[in-house]
């Protein structure tokens with residue numbers, strides 16, 4: 001990942017734009033997408049060109065700036081209305097990752113804080129500063145989660161992960177994979193098993209790609225092979241990320257995570273969830289209230305570029321599932337390691353607040 005940027009703001013003589021690594025092309029192609037308008041950013045989020053809860057939040061924050069720059073020549077009233085409508089468009093892209101709504105609320109708050117500024121260009125500058133803050137904070141949070149999480153990893157460990165919660169899913173080195181990178185940097189001997197993560201193969205295409213780039217021993221398995229690995233006593237730790245955590249510690253993450261948690265419980269293996277507090281939604285008492293994104297049936301029926309399900313057969317394709325808190329051994333955030341009962345600790349840590357520096 002050294003020279004590859006999941007997302008970054010470009011500011012050059014010709015203008016300013018958001019650049020995203022198009023993750024749908026990985027691992028075959030490393031190609032960036034230039035986003036010069038809000039629709040391109042929204043489409044990139046919907047199509048998972050940029051994905052992973054924190055990265056979606058950062059992309060959306062920059063998406064607001066992209067839209068503001070485009071609307072800069074409008075009257076102040078029309079300019080503000082245009083930004084509000086951009087925020088609505090970005091909020092309608094994906095429903096589960098709460099980081100998206102958290103980042104957009106931050107941008108909306110910045111917009112309202114600039115109500116006294118008559119100059120649209122100055123408002124754009126403030127919005128850009130706010131988006132940079134979301135991005136820079138995410139890097140710092142990843143580092144802190146990595147440090148806290150690495151303490152839980154044994155000197156020699158075989159870890160199972162699901163989906164991709166790494167550098168491709170954040171502005172930094174990742175949440176779940178951040179823990180792995182931090183533990184590896186401490187000299188721990190790690191082997192990682194990455195579930196391929198049907199139907200879009202984030203584990204096979206993305207996690208395996210970035211771990212192999214980092215010289216971490218990684219093996220991909222079909223999701224259905226995980227049980228046999230646990231049964232063989234091969235896995236000592238499970239680490240995953242999250243898209244939304246309810247106040248009681250129920251965890252939404254990529255579809256299939258619940259199955260992994262059940263296996264971990266059955267085989268006595270710790271199941272760790274790593275996520276910043278911007279992923280915690282204290283307004284939801286439990287995980288059954290988390291909205292679960294349903295995605296196109298063709299992701300399952302034609303996922304490999306050819307039809308694999310008979311015509312006319314129905315498809316069930318939720319993007320996420322919810323792991324109940326009793327299956328979660330610990331939740332690691334930038335503040336530290338929370339264990340059951342989760343609610344008092346999550347409440348004490350409070351809602352994510354951005355740093356003022358940048």
Ligand code: MRU
Nearest residue numbers: 051052053163165169241242254
């Ligand atoms: O549909 P995706 O690829 O956006 O799903 C991503 C996940 O489920 C990740 O595990 C989660 O967002 C955490 S990323 C740090």
